[in-house]
Each structure stands twice: as C-alpha cells, then as structure tokens.
Amino acid sequence: MTYPQTSSSGEPLFRLEGVSYSAGGRSILPALDLQIGAGRTIGLIGHNGSGKSTLIKLLARQIAPSTGRIRFSGRALESWPSREFARNLAYMPQQVPVAVGTSVHELVKFGRYPWHGSLGSFGATDRMKVEEALDLTGMTAMAGRHVETLSGGEHQRAWLAALIAQDSRCLLLDEPISALDIAHQVAMLDLVRDLTKTKGLTTIMVLHDVNMASRYCDEIIALHGGTVIARDTAPSIMTPETLRAIYGMDFTVHVQAGSGRLAALVT
Amino acid sequence: MTIAYPLAQTRRGFRLTALFALPAIALALLAATQTIDPAILFYSTLPRIAAAVVSGFLLGLGGAVFQRTFDNPLAEPTVLGISGGAALALAASLVFAPVLWSHGYQVVALAGAALALATTLAVAWGPRLSSSTLLLAGIMLNLFCNAAYTALVLFNHDFLSNLLTWQAGSLQQSGWGPSLRLMVLAVLAIGPLCLLEKPLRLLSLGHEVAANLGVSVRTIKLLLLVIASFLAASVTAEFGQIGLIGLAAPAIARAVWGRAHPGLLQCAVTGAWLLLLTDQVMRLLSTVAGDLPVGAAAGLLAGPVLILLARRAPASAPKVMPIPAARPAGDTRLLLLLAAALPLATFVALFYGHGPEGWAFAGQDDLALIWRWRLPPLLASAGAGVCLALAGLLLQRLLRNPLASPDLLGITHGAGLALAIAFVILPTMGVATKFAITAAGAAAALLAVTLLGLRSRFEPSRMLLLGLGLANTANAVLVIALAGGGQRGAALLGWFAGMTAGVDMAAAVAACVTGLFCLAACLLMHRRIDLIALGDATATGFGVPVRTSRALGIGLAALAIAAGTMVVGPISFIGLMIPHIAALIGFRGMATASIASALIGALIMVLAEWLSRNLAWPWPLSPSLIAALVGGPWFLWHLRRQAKEAA
Numbered sequence: 001m002t003y004p005q006t007s008s009s010g011e012p013l014f015r016l017e018g019v020s021y022s023a024g025g026r027s028i029l030p031a032l033d034l035q036i037g038a039g040r041t042i043g044l045i046g047h048n049g050s051g052k053s054t055l056i057k058l059l060a061r062q063i064a065p066s067t068g069r070i071r072f073s074g075r076a077l078e079s080w081p082s083r084e085f086a087r088n089l090a091y092m093p094q095q096v097p098v099a100v101g102t103s104v105h106e107l108v109k110f111g112r113y114p115w116h117g118s119l120g121s122f123g124a125t126d127r128m129k130v131e132e133a134l135d136l137t138g139m140t141a142m143a144g145r146h147v148e149t150l151s152g153g154e155h156q157r158a159w160l161a162a163l164i165a166q167d168s169r170c171l172l173l174d175e176p177i178s179a180l181d182i183a184h185q186v187a188m189l190d191l192v193r194d195l196t197k198t199k200g201l202t203t204i205m206v207l208h209d210v211n212m213a214s215r216y217c218d219e220i221i222a223l224h225g226g227t228v229i230a231r232d233t234a235p236s237i238m239t240p241e242t243l244r245a246i247y248g249m250d251f252t253v254h255v256q257a258g259s260g261r262l263a264a265l266v267t
Numbered sequence: 268m269t270i271a272y273p274l275a276q277t278r279r280g281f282r283l284t285a286l287f288a289l290p291a292i293a294l295a296l297l298a299a300t301q302t303i304d305p306a307i308l309f310y311s312t313l314p315r316i317a318a319a320v321v322s323g324f325l326l327g328l329g330g331a332v333f334q335r336t337f338d339n340p341l342a343e344p345t346v347l348g349i350s351g352g353a354a355l356a357l358a359a360s361l362v363f364a365p366v367l368w369s370h371g372y373q374v375v376a377l378a379g380a381a382l383a384l385a386t387t388l389a390v391a392w393g394p395r396l397s398s399s400t401l402l403l404a405g406i407m408l409n410l411f412c413n414a415a416y417t418a419l420v421l422f423n424h425d426f427l428s429n430l431l432t433w434q435a436g437s438l439q440q441s442g443w444g445p446s447l448r449l450m451v452l453a454v455l456a457i458g459p460l461c462l463l464e465k466p467l468r469l470l471s472l473g474h475e476v477a478a479n480l481g482v483s484v485r486t487i488k489l490l491l492l493v494i495a496s497f498l499a500a501s502v503t504a505e506f507g508q509i510g511l512i513g514l515a516a517p518a519i520a521r522a523v524w525g526r527a528h529p530g531l532l533q534c535a536v537t538g539a540w541l542l543l544l545t546d547q548v549m550r551l552l553s554t555v556a557g558d559l560p561v562g563a564a565a566g567l568l569a570g571p572v573l574i575l576l577a578r579r580a581p582a583s584a585p586k587v588m589p590i591p592a593a594r595p596a597g598d599t600r601l602l603l604l605l606a607a608a609l610p611l612a613t614f615v616a617l618f619y620g621h622g623p624e625g626w627a628f629a630g631q632d633d634l635a636l637i638w639r640w641r642l643p644p645l646l647a648s649a650g651a652g653v654c655l656a657l658a659g660l661l662l663q664r665l666l667r668n669p670l671a672s673p674d675l676l677g678i679t680h681g682a683g684l685a686l687a688i689a690f691v692i693l694p695t696m697g698v699a700t701k702f703a704i705t706a707a708g709a710a711a712a713l714l715a716v717t718l719l720g721l722r723s724r725f726e727p728s729r730m731l732l733l734g735l736g737l738a739n740t741a742n743a744v745l746v747i748a749l750a751g752g753g754q755r756g757a758a759l760l761g762w763f764a765g766m767t768a769g770v771d772m773a774a775a776v777a778a779c780v781t782g783l784f785c786l787a788a789c790l791l792m793h794r795r796i797d798l799i800a801l802g803d804a805t806a807t808g809f810g811v812p813v814r815t816s817r818a819l820g821i822g823l824a825a826l827a828i829a830a831g832t833m834v835v836g837p838i839s840f841i842g843l844m845i846p847h848i849a850a851l852i853g854f855r856g857m858a859t860a861s862i863a864s865a866l867i868g869a870l871i872m873v874l875a876e877w878l879s880r881n882l883a884w885p886w887p888l889s890p891s892l893i894a895a896l897v898g899g900p901w902f903l904w905h906l907r908r909q910a911k912e913a914a
Contacts, residue, residue: 093804102801166809
C-alpha cells in the first residue's frame with residue numbers, strides 16, 4: 001500500500017514551529033523551525049551532542065518540547081491517540097532495551113500491537129506481516145531464539161523487523177546500524193530504502209557515517225549545536241567546506257569510478 | 268548517572284541536612300536540660316540520645332549499602348531474613364529454652380539473625396550470587412520466620428506479650444551498655460565500608476563491567492551484605508525492629524543531596540538525624556499519649572516524608588524486568604493440571620477432615636454442617652488467594668519491581684487501621700460489622716493511593732515510594748495500637764494473623780467474584796502489560812497508553828487487595844510470592860501467568876485453609892500462617908534448584 005506524498009492539503013509531514021528543548025539547565029535545541037516533507041529518506045547528521053537524538057525523540061513524541069509546537073500530518077502531535085500514532089510512526093531508539101526472556105518472534109509480534117490492540121485477535125494479516133518482516137531482515141532462522149542470546153547486530157535487526165511489522169508510514173531510526181558489520185549495514189539500509197520507495201514511506205535516520213548518509217538519503221539535514229546549518233541533497237552536502245562546517249574536520253571528496261557516488265575521506 | 272557533582276548541590280545538601288538535623292538536636296538538648304535528676308540524665312536521657320544517633324547511623328549505612336548493591340529502592344538491611352530470624356530466635360528460645368537468655372537476649376537475637384542470613388546465602392550460593400535470588404530467598408525466609416513467630420505468639424500470648432514491645436522497637440535506655448556497644452561497632456564498620464565504597468559504585472555499572480574492571484563481584488557483594496546485615500542485626504538485637512529507617516534514610520538522602528546514589532556516609536548521617544528526630548518527638552508525645560514504640564513511630568514520621576518525596580522523585584532509569592524464559596511446550600498441560608487439581612483439593616477439603624472421632628469422610632447427614640461451617644471459609648480463602656495473587660502479579664509487572672507486593676500500597680494496613688479504630692469505639696463487634704469496616708478502610712486507602720498516585724502520574728519509582736510511605740504510616744499507627752496490648756491488642760492480632768473463622772457466605776462469594784473479575788481484566792489487558800514490562804518508552808512507541816493502563820492496573824490491584832484482605836487479613840506471602848512461583852515453574856506472558864497465579868493462589872489457600880482447620884482440631888489455625896510455613900521451605904528449595912541450574 002503506497003501512501004500519498006503529502007496529505008491532501010499539501011501539508012508537510014512534520015512541521016516544527018519555534019520548537020526548543022532544554023534539560024538540566026542546558027539548552028539542547030534553541031528555537032527550531034523545520035518542515036519535513038513526506039515520501040523521502042532523510043538523514044540527520046552532525047557532531048555528538050548536536051541534538052540529533054533529541055530532535056528525533058521530539059518527532060517521535062518520546063519527549064515534549066520545552067517551547068513551540070509540532071504538527072504531524074497537519075494535526076498537533078499531542079493530539080494523536082496512542083495507537084493511531086503508532087500505526088503512523090515507528091521509532092527505534094539509540095539503545096534498544098534488551099527484553100530478556102522474549103524470543104525474536106514474540107518481539108516482532110509486539111510490532112503488530114497498534115493494529116490489533118488490546119482486545120483484537122491476532123489475525124492472518126498480522127501473521128503475514130510478521131513473517132514478511134522476519135523474512136526481509138533475514139531473521140526467520142533466528143525467530144525462536146531469545147533476544148538476550150543474540151549478538152548486538154542481530155538484536156538491532158530484530159528490532160528493525162519489529163518496526164517493519166509495525167507497518168507505519170513514517171520510520172524514525174536513531175543510529176540503526178551502529179552495531180552492524182559493513183555487509184549488514186548495506187543490507188539494512190538497502191532494505192530501508194526499498195521499503196521507503198515501494199511503500200512511499202518517510203524515513204528519518206540519524207547516521208554517523210556521512211558516506212552512508214549520502215549513499216542512501218534523498219536529503220540530508222545537518223545539525224550543529226542544536227541549529228540546522230545545512231539542509232540539501234547529498235551532492236551539495238558532500239563538499240569539503242560544508243563538511244568542515246559540520247564536523248570541524250578536513251575532508252577530501254572523491255568520486256567512485258563507475259557508480260559516480262561521492263565518498264568523503266578524512267585527511 | 269552524573270559524573271560531575273556541582274558544588275552548589277553539595278552545599279545545598281549540607282544546608283538541608285543542617286536544617287533537618289537542627290530540630291532533632293534542639294529537641295535532644297531540650298530533653299537534656301529538662302531533666303533535673305542527674306542520675307536520670309546520665310543513665311537514661313543521654314544514653315537514649317546516643318542510642319538514637321548511633322542506631323540511625325548504622326541503619327542508614329546498612330540501608331544505603333543494600334539499596335545500591337541490589338539497585339532496588341525496596342531493599343532494606345533486614346531484607347535477607349535478619350528481622351524474621353531474630354524475632355523467631357527470641358520467641359522460640361523464650362518458649363522452648365529460656366536458659367539461653369542467661370547471657371542476654373541480644374546474643375540470641377544475633378544468633379537467629381546469623382542463622383537466617385546463612386540460610387539465605389546458602390540458597391543463593393553460586394559463582395554469581397545473583398541479586399534476585401538473594402532478595403527472593405531473604406524475603407521468603409522473613410515471611411516464614413514471621414509466620415512461625417506469629418504462630419508462637421498466638422499460642423503463648425501471655426508468655427510472649429513482652430516480645431510485642433520488642434517487635435515495635437524501643438530506644439528507652441537504662442544505662443550506656445547498648446549504646447556503647449553500637450558505637451564501637453560503628454567505628455569499626457566505617458573503615459571497611461569506606462574502603463568498599465568504590466567497588467560498590469562499580470557494582471552499579473553491572474556485573475560484566477564491574478568484573479572487567481577487576482572487581483571480584485561475588486566477594487565484594489558477600490562482604491558488603493554480611494557487614495551491612497551485621498550492623499542492622501546488631502541494632503535489631505538491641506532495640507527491636509526499627510524497620511523504616513534503613514529504607515527511608517537513603518530515599519531522603521537522595522532528595523536532599525540531589526543525586527541518584529548519595530554516598531554511604533551521607534545516608535548514615537541522614538539516618539542518624541531521622542531516628543533522633545523521631546525518638547525525641549515520640550518522647551515528647553509520650554507525656555501526652557503514653558509510651559510509644561519508636562520502631563513503629565518511625566513510620567509515622569518517615570511515612571509522610573516518603574509520600575512527599577514520591578512527588579519529587581526523579582523518574583527511574585528504564586529497566587526491563589527480567590522474567591525467566593517460558594517452558595518449551597508445557598504451558599497448557601501444566602495449566603490444565605493446576606485447573607484439575609483445584610476442584611479436587613476443594614472436594615477433599617470439604618469432605619475429608621478431622622471430626623470428634625478423628626479423621627473421617629463426611630457422611631450424608633453432615634452436608635448441612637459442611638455448607639454452614641466448612642464451605643464459607645474455604646470459598647473465602649480460595650477467593651482471597653486469587654485476589655491477592657493477581658494483585659501481586661499486576662503490581663510487579665506494572666511497577667517493574669519483583670519485590671512489589673499487595674501490602675506495598677498500604678491497603679492492607681488501611682483496612683487494619685479501620686478495624687483498630689473501630690475496636691476503640693465498639694469493643695465488641697459482630698462479624699458483619701467487622702467486614703464492613705475492613706472494606707471501608709481498604710476503600711479509603713484505595714482512594715488515597717489513587718489520588719496521590721494521580722499526582723505523581725503513576726510513574727513506577729514514585730508509586731513505590733508512595734506505597735511505602737502510605738503503608739508504613741498506616742502500619743505505624745497499627746503497631747502502636749497492637750503494642751498497647753490488652754484485649755484490643757489480642758483481637759487485632761487475630762485479624763493480623765489471618766483467622767478465617769467466622770467468615771460468612773456473602774463475604775466469601777464477594778471475594779471469589781472479585782477474584783474472577785480481576786482475572787478477566789488481567790486477561791483483557793495482557794498485551795498491554797506485556798509491552799509495559801519492556802519499558803515505558805518502548806511501550807509508548809508501540810502505541811500502548813502507558814499511563815492509563817498503569818492507573819487501571821493499580822486500581823484493579825487495589826480492589827482485589829481490598830477484597831482479599833477483608834476476608835483473610837493481611838497476608839504478605841501470597842501476593843509477593845505466588846507470581847514468582849508462577850514464573851519459576853515457567854509461566855511468562857501475562858495471560859498464562861495470570862491464570863497460573865490465580866490457580867496456584869487458590870490451591871495454596873485451599874490447602875492452607877484445610878490444614879489450618881484440621882491440624883490442631885478443634886482449634887483453628889490461620890491459613891495465611893500455614894501457607895507461609897508450608898510454602899516457605901518449598902519455595903526456598905525450588906529457588907536453590909534454579910540457582911544451581913543457572914550457575
């Protein structure tokens with residue numbers, strides 16, 4: 001099922017107005033005005049402490065902004081009922097909790113909760129979605145294993161499967177590939193990109209590797225000290241000047257022969 | 268966990284401590300100056316002040332060590348079985364071997380505490396000395412010893428009524444002996460504990476990290492627990508059960524010093540001024556209200572403080588509650604087995620019993636008798652078993668704390684309090700009036716919990732503090748009433764011990780209906796609760812309305828507790844232990860765990876009721892006591908088996 005690019009009124013998916021967040025006396029995000037359109041893969045990059053996780057948590061309604069308003073699909077973020085919101089938006093935190101005693105299959109089944117709820121029956125559609133999610137992430141063979149026996153990477157993939165089973169139209173992923181080896185990093189991001197394209201999802205990912213971000217994201221938003229210092233397509237971001245402004249380091253940008261992809265290497 | 272401790276916070280901590288310690292010191296000075304007779308001043312007033320300060324110091328110290336070692340705000344120094352062991356040793360020796368008292372009762376109490384600690388350690392022994400096993404074993408041992416103690420006191424009431432005063436805790440002195448002994452102990456303990464403080468901090472990073480940093484986890488844990496237990500046991504041996512200080516001092520220190528883990532000395536100092544303040548306030552009040560035991564009175568003072576703290580407590584770090592893995596494929600079969608055992612047990616309990624001619628099957632002419640005399644208590648016990656087991660399960664899953672139990676919320680104490688007040692007004696009460704009053708008391712406590720819980724948004728760590736505060740406040744008033752002695756005390760003791768004789772059919776049916784309603788609700792909410800057990804953030808991410816679900820669940824638990832307590836009195840064992848028993852035999856998900864807990868609760872109570880009626884026929888025993896006495900050793904043995912398997 002594909003979702004329309006924007007809602008019928010042309011509203012962006014996320015609209016932030018004057019949003020700021022401070023905690024423990026520190027201002028993590030000074031006032032931010034941002035609009036995020038639907039149907040694209042967006043990468044959030046920036047140095048540690050630049051507010052990437054905070055921004056994603058604000059969008060996922062995990063924390064409330066100190067000031068300002070956030071609108072999701074034209075409605076105020078706080079006004080969305082819990083299950084309806086979960087059917088529309090799935091969030092993977094930076095540190096996924098280890099649910100001791102739960103099997104991978106049970107974990108992915110949890111992802112169907114927003115659809116069948118407390119009292120609804122776990123029907124054929126739910127079963128199909130769970131199997132599909134396990135299949136896409138390559139976790140079918142490990143479905144019976146308990147989550148605490150998995151490696152860090154397998155654990156991240158299991159959670160990604162749960163999020164895929166959640167079948168929402170927006171995915172917010174906070175460093176989803178941090179524990180994966182390069183082969184699985186590429187596999188996961190390929191999967192996320194395919195899903196985004198075929199189902200018309202919106203995906204916002206926090207990524208540390210700027211090369212991965214440029215390879216997979218249609219648009220990159222760069223944060224620095226809580227403010228957006230750059231927002232553009234990958235080729236425009238991947239210039240030494242912009243990268244120095246973002247990371248404070250000198251990069252050289254190379255073009256990969258054959259594919260034409262850009263790669264930034266630290267000098 | 269903040270690494271930089273701002274100077275402002277430390278200064279604020281000192282200021283607040285001085286602020287609170289000032290009234291305590293002022294009252295103490297007042298007491299000293301008011302005493303005219305120098306003999307009393309030297310042999311009574313000053314030792315009492317010293318005793319309060321040093322006991323509070325030791326209890327605060329022990330409480331801090333325990334809470335940090337176990338990373339659980341419900342852990343207190345006597346949680347490993349100390350208080351139960353000491354009490355049982357005292358009572359048993361008084362009844363069976365009074366000669367042991369010739370060297371002073373302190374030695375006997377210490378020996379009992381040591382034996383209890385050794386048992387707990389033996390159950391949990393292994394390469395890792397798992398915290399959860401230690402806690403469960405210790406609490407079970409406490410319950411067992413307290414049950415045995417209550418049984419002894421019940422049957423030797425006149426003989427042992429003095430022990431009730433000890434149980435309530437008293438700091439009244441007639442010499443410097445106890446205070447000096449404890450002071451020596453404090454001085455000796457400070458050194459080792461300060462040396463162990465750094466490894467203690469590392470323990471909170473987790474087992475693997477601590478081991479990686481070179482901490483021999485098992486040795487350190489053992490040393491810490493033994494030292495802290497010894498400190499608490501010494502205080503208990505000298506002055507009785509002064510329970511709340513070990514729990515409240517670290518909580519108050521957290522608020523005063525603004526850190527998640529205040530230092531050991533800070534908690535000790537907090538404990539010192541807390542107990543001094545309490546004792547001096549009680550001393551002042553005793554001129555008006557008679558002698559009040561300080562152990563219970565600590566609840567009066569510290570209880571409301573905990574309730575206040577509940578509102579300001581920082582939200583606890585997300586912690587997933589570890590639940591052992593489910594059995595491979597034995598769930599349904601075991602459930603069916605339990606379900607079949609219940610009617611069988613009920614049948615046996617109804618028809619096979621001790622009569623005037625000995626053990627016999629009831630005949631046809633006895634049917635009316637059975638309906639009138641045997642069925643109501645049996646039904647009531649079964650219903651209460653279901654209610655309390657489910658309440659415990661709900662609280663443990665929703666508050667994500669394996670030590671949560673029905674008496675945590677203070678509802679059982681509220682019911683008892685109402686009864687105590689009623690006894691003052693109406694010394695002789697009919698059974699129906701008694702039930703109405705306990706129900707009203709439970710409902711009032713339920714209302715208090717709900718209203719206060721609303722304000723703290725039902726967040727787990729706040730609910731724990733809130734419940735502790737409420738429970739201990741109510742308990743304090745109750746114990747004071749009990750220690751008042753006399754006929755009132757004896758009657759209250761009966762309710763406390765959980766006698767079901769005299770339950771009528773209406774109350775029994777009410778308990779059963781509430782239990783079934785609670786089970787149905789648990790099954791309806793099972794998916795939400797399973798998700799909540801993963802953590803609030805995760806559950807919210809999957810669309811679970813966490814706050815409303817938790818509020819509903821706690822309200823349901825409170826209702827069940829009220830129904831259960833109304834008919835069988837306050838039993839800790841069922842609500843605390845049955846969910847763990849269900850988990851031990853392999854029921855993990857909320858759905859199967861609810862059914863299993865309900866069935867096991869009903870079974871145990873039916874068996875206990877049957878035994879209590881027949882064991883000492885025609886004198887009825889208390890089913891809750893029997894349940895703890897019989898269930899305790901079985902549970903400990905099973906825990907030991909699981910610990911060995913996990914090792």
